[in-house]
Amino acid sequence: MNILILGSGxxxxxxxxxxxxNPKCDRLIVAxxxxxxxxMCETADINILDxxxxxxxxEENTIDFxxxxxxxxxxxxxxxRLRDAGLLVFGPSKAAAAxxxxxSFTKAICDAANAPTSAYGHFTDADAARAYIRxxxxxxxxxxxxxxxxxxxxxxxxxxEALAAVDDMFDGSFGDAGAEVVIEEFMEGEEASFFVLCDxxxxxxxxxxxxxxxxxxxxxxxxxxxxxxxxxxPVMTDAVTQKALTEIVQPCMxxxxxxxxxxxxxxxxxxxxxxxxxxxxxxxxxxxxxECQTLMMRMGGQxxxxxxxxxxxRLADCKVHWAxxxxxxxxxxxxxxxxxxxxxxxxxxxxxxxxxxKNMVFHAGTGTKDGKIFATGGRVLAVTARGDxxxxxxxxxxxxxxxxxxxxxxxxxxxxxxxx
Ligand code: GLY
Numbered sequence: 001m002n003i004l005i006l007g008s009g010x011x012x013x014x015x016x017x018x019x020x021x022n023p024k025c026d027r028l029i030v031a032x033x034x035x036x037x038x039x040m041c042e043t044a045d046i047n048i049l050d051x052x053x054x055x056x057x058x059e060e061n062t063i064d065f066x067x068x069x070x071x072x073x074x075x076x077x078x079x080x081r082l083r084d085a086g087l088l089v090f091g092p093s094k095a096a097a098a099x100x101x102x103x104s105f106t107k108a109i110c111d112a113a114n115a116p117t118s119a120y121g122h123f124t125d126a127d128a129a130r131a132y133i134r135x136x137x138x139x140x141x142x143x144x145x146x147x148x149x150x151x152x153x154x155x156x157x158x159x160x161e162a163l164a165a166v167d168d169m170f171d172g173s174f175g176d177a178g179a180e181v182v183i184e185e186f187m188e189g190e191e192a193s194f195f196v197l198c199d200x201x202x203x204x205x206x207x208x209x210x211x212x213x214x215x216x217x218x219x220x221x222x223x224x225x226x227x228x229x230x231x232x233x234p235v236m237t238d239a240v241t242q243k244a245l246t247e248i249v250q251p252c253m254x255x256x257x258x259x260x261x262x263x264x265x266x267x268x269x270x271x272x273x274x275x276x277x278x279x280x281x282x283x284x285x286x287x288x289x290x291e292c293q294t295l296m297m298r299m300g301g302q303x304x305x306x307x308x309x310x311x312x313x314r315l316a317d318c319k320v321h322w323a324x325x326x327x328x329x330x331x332x333x334x335x336x337x338x339x340x341x342x343x344x345x346x347x348x349x350x351x352x353x354x355x356x357x358k359n360m361v362f363h364a365g366t367g368t369k370d371g372k373i374f375a376t377g378g379r380v381l382a383v384t385a386r387g388d389x390x391x392x393x394x395x396x397x398x399x400x401x402x403x404x405x406x407x408x409x410x411x412x413x414x415x416x417x418x419x420x
């Protein structure tokens with residue numbers, strides 16, 4: 001099978017690494033990929049937001065299966081364009097990707113499905129949004145309705161912060177994404193990420209994880225895309241998982257199908273759990289990054305069979321084979337991230353690190369020049385390890401980070417603290 005993966009992050013590196021272990025994988029191309037991906041398979045420099053360009057590339061390279069990694073091409077309708085071209089695709093349609101691309105859409109689906117989530121208001125007008133904040137008080141959460149590259153959520157501790165966030169959004173700080181805002185009740189509890197495959201009918205759980213969004217140790221400092229993650233998430237007990245499935249995920253998926261826009265792909269279910277009761281924080285329509293790195297480390301090559309079965313609407317026949325193991329990933333980021341950071345610093349000694357079923361450095365933002373690996377982004381490496389328990393996995397991952405010679409990078413020293 002010839003497989004094309006779209007994306008360039010640690011998520012796509014880990015997907016490629018797991019998929020390449022499956023004997024069904026003949027040829028693997030990642031577009032555009034990164035330096036780490038280029039060490040293990042072919043990469044191709046195509047614009048993944050351009051459905052016509054991806055379809056032409058897929059036809060020219062006799063691709064059998066396209067896996068879409070990030071949300072932007074999904075929201076742009078690339079999966080629809082590829083399906084129209086007769087390709088087998090893993091990733092939801094543009095209409096179903098609205099579960100991530102529009103916060104108010106997701107709230108409306110939850111309302112229709114009676115799925116537990118926070119109380120909210122949806123506004124296209126700043127004065128009405130301000131009045132709602134004054135009536136509700138703080139803490140309160142202000143969200144840009146559209147895709148804002150992980151930056152459109154402000155957890156406001158005071159009313160003034162919430163009012164300022166509304167002003168920012170309507171003044172255009174978040175571009176079109178902030179033309180509408182959703183203002184939500186602040187939910188207390190413990191957050192977890194729950195991943196399910198859905199083929200429009202069957203929902204198949206494929207794992208849980210928890211990530212660390214704040215940049216600093218002790219969960220302090222500004223929000224990031226995620227500074228590390230571990231799987232499984234202990235808070236996702238069997239009882240909580242069952243409730244999340246029956247009260248939230250399945251009714252929402254049924255509602256999508258009822259509307260004629262079935263969700264087909266991986267659903268990243270962000271949950272807040274308090275007193276054993278999960279409530280929906282958000283949906284994303286792709287694997288989380290860096291959560292995916294921990295899931296792929298645990299699932300290995302079987303993931304290709306599962307993604308293919310999902311795309312072929314055969315999930316009802318599938319089972320996930322889990323080892324009783326744990327995985328953790330430590331993100332190494334460029335100094336200054338998530339603020340301004342310098343690109344282009346050289347990373348040394350990666351070649352000396354082990355690459356096997358228990359140790360892997362996935363690249364998130366890297367390039368090569370003169371035979372050297374250098375940083376091209378904010379989050380640059382995801383140092384990932386597996387073990388019989390979380391502390392074994394954690395020790396293994398931190399041992400690898402210490403071998404990496406990159407003075408211009410940093411990482412949190414307490415990934416996994418909550419579970420450990
Ligand atoms: N780690 C959070 C995300 O992928 O959105």
